[in-house]
Amino acid sequence: MRTQVGIVGAGPAGLLLSHLLHLHGIASVVIEARSRDYIEHRVRAGVLEQGTVDTLREAGLGTRLDAQGLRHEGIELRFDGEGHRVPMTELTGRAITVYGQQEIIKDLVARRLDEGGDIRFEVSDVRVDGVSGAAPTITFGHDGRRETLECDFVAGCDGSHGISRDSAPAGALEVFEREYPFAWLGILAEAAPAVDELIYCLHASGFALYSMRSPTISRLYLQVSLDEDIEKWPDERIWDELAMRFALAGSDWSPTSGPIIDKGVTPMRSFVTEPMQAGRLFLAGDAAHIVPPTGAKGLNLAVNDVRLLARAFDAWYARGDDALLASYTHDALRRVWRVQHFSWWMTQMLHRFPGDDEYGHRVQVAQLRNVVESPSYATALSENYVG
Numbered sequence: 283m284r285t286q287v288g289i290v291g292a293g294p295a296g297l298l299l300s301h302l303l304h305l306h307g308i309a310s311v312v313i314e315a316r317s318r319d320y321i322e323h324r325v326r327a328g329v330l331e332q333g334t335v336d337t338l339r340e341a342g343l344g345t346r347l348d349a350q351g352l353r354h355e356g357i358e359l360r361f362d363g364e365g366h367r368v369p370m371t372e373l374t375g376r377a378i379t380v381y382g383q384q385e386i387i388k389d390l391v392a393r394r395l396d397e398g399g400d401i402r403f404e405v406s407d408v409r410v411d412g413v414s415g416a417a418p419t420i421t422f423g424h425d426g427r428r429e430t431l432e433c434d435f436v437a438g439c440d441g442s443h444g445i446s447r448d449s450a451p452a453g454a455l456e457v458f459e460r461e462y463p464f465a466w467l468g469i470l471a472e473a474a475p476a477v478d479e480l481i482y483c484l485h486a487s488g489f490a491l492y493s494m495r496s497p498t499i500s501r502l503y504l505q506v507s508l509d510e511d512i513e514k515w516p517d518e519r520i521w522d523e524l525a526m527r528f529a530l531a532g533s534d535w536s537p538t539s540g541p542i543i544d545k546g547v548t549p550m551r552s553f554v555t556e557p558m559q560a561g562r563l564f565l566a567g568d569a570a571h572i573v574p575p576t577g578a579k580g581l582n583l584a585v586n587d588v589r590l591l592a593r594a595f596d597a598w599y600a601r602g603d604d605a606l607l608a609s610y611t612h613d614a615l616r617r618v619w620r621v622q623h624f625s626w627w628m629t630q631m632l633h634r635f636p637g638d639d640e641y642g643h644r645v646q647v648a649q650l651r652n653v654v655e656s657p658s659y660a661t662a663l664s665e666n667y668v669g
């Protein structure tokens with residue numbers, strides 16, 4: 283088998299890259315370890331920056347997004363039992379859209395398959411070889427056979443636990459990382475959200491986030507310890523803890539509860555791989571970098587990477603111009619490090635760190651008060667949040 287760009291991983295990065303390349307007349311094959319059903323139902327991120335929405339619309343992927351996406355013009359910061367709205371659109375002219383990552387996946391898979399795209403699901407034992415030469419290969423098991431895909435280039439879009447990063451020659455890539463000493467317990471519930479906008483909440487017991495997927499589905503998170511045993515969190519305990527952290531002084535307001543249809547614990551960490559390229563291997567999305575979810579940036583960063591990469595491949599195939607491929611790392615990393623800082627800033631402001639005392643908590647509250655009372659701070663937060 284032969285193709286122009288071999289893509290490892292059918293997450294948002296790999297699938298969108300394949301679609302954008304198709305729009306430029308460039309052939310690709312996507313190989314994915316999981317089944318189509320699995321990737322279309324895996325619950326992940328849900329906040330799209332304005333630029334991400336624009337990219338999806340321009341690529342002809344706006345129909346369901348425009349019909350079902352929820353436009354939000356602000357977020358709430360809640361601390362000391364009080365809510366404070368940050369009017370992002372008033373401050374920046376831009377907004378975010380809430381639309382589940384798995385909905386984007388469904389849109390992309392349907393579109394690629396409709397247009398004759400080649401996606402191989404449930405592949406095994408994937409290897410990427412020869413990235414230092416002009417003819418890299420991807421080998422994998424599929425339908426009981428071993429296949430070899432010869433490519434001009436390989437795009438490593440296989441997420442933070444993928445194999446493509448390790449296919450670079452030894453010493454070619456450097457990784458910068460930070461682990462946070464806590465995790466998020468996330469739930470999806472059949473409950474109408476009790477709010478119109480997201481709430482980021484600091485409580486002495488830890489962070490909580492109120493988000494949503496639709497007018498009938500809520501998505502909520504609680505900061506928990508790194509080694510948290512999910513078995514110790516029956517539904518009732520989760521709702522009690524959420525009600526306690528989100529409590530408003532002088533009010534009996536609390537999140538609307540309902541049947542929990544998905545529950546999981548996610549550790550919080552950051553890493554950045556530099557460069558994002560080794561020879562003919564280009565890394566994009568979570569394969570190249572991850573951020574803690576507090577800034578809602580992972581998906582948006584993945585979309586930004588592949589937008590740059592598609593443009594660079596187009597310049598190479600259309601005009602033999604390799605300048606954009608050569609500057610891919612430089613171009614992508616500017617945004618990657620901006621977002622690393624923003625995600626770290628939101629995380630340190632809103633979480634309880636082990637060993638934190640009352641002094642630490644009061645400093646965080648003072649910082650949050652500054653953000654909601656100072657138009658400059660509120661604008662800086664909003665600019666980063668909407669992208």
Ligand code: APR
Pocket residue numbers: 290291292293294295296313314315316321326327383405408439440441442443444445566567568569579580581582584
């Ligand atoms: N071979 C083939 N596919 C693989 C392999 C492998 N060895 N390893 C992982 N994969 C697949 C995963 O099953 C997944 O479908 O690669 C895909 C990677 O997708 P994501 O993890 O969603 O990463 P990405 O496309 O970069 O999107 C980043 O996803 O992690 C979320 O919230 C994060 O929004 C961010 C976004």
Ligand code: PHB
Pocket residue numbers: 326327328329480491493494501575576577578
């Ligand atoms: C989500 O809806 O899943 C979500 C929203 C905002 C975040 C993280 C996750 O910061």
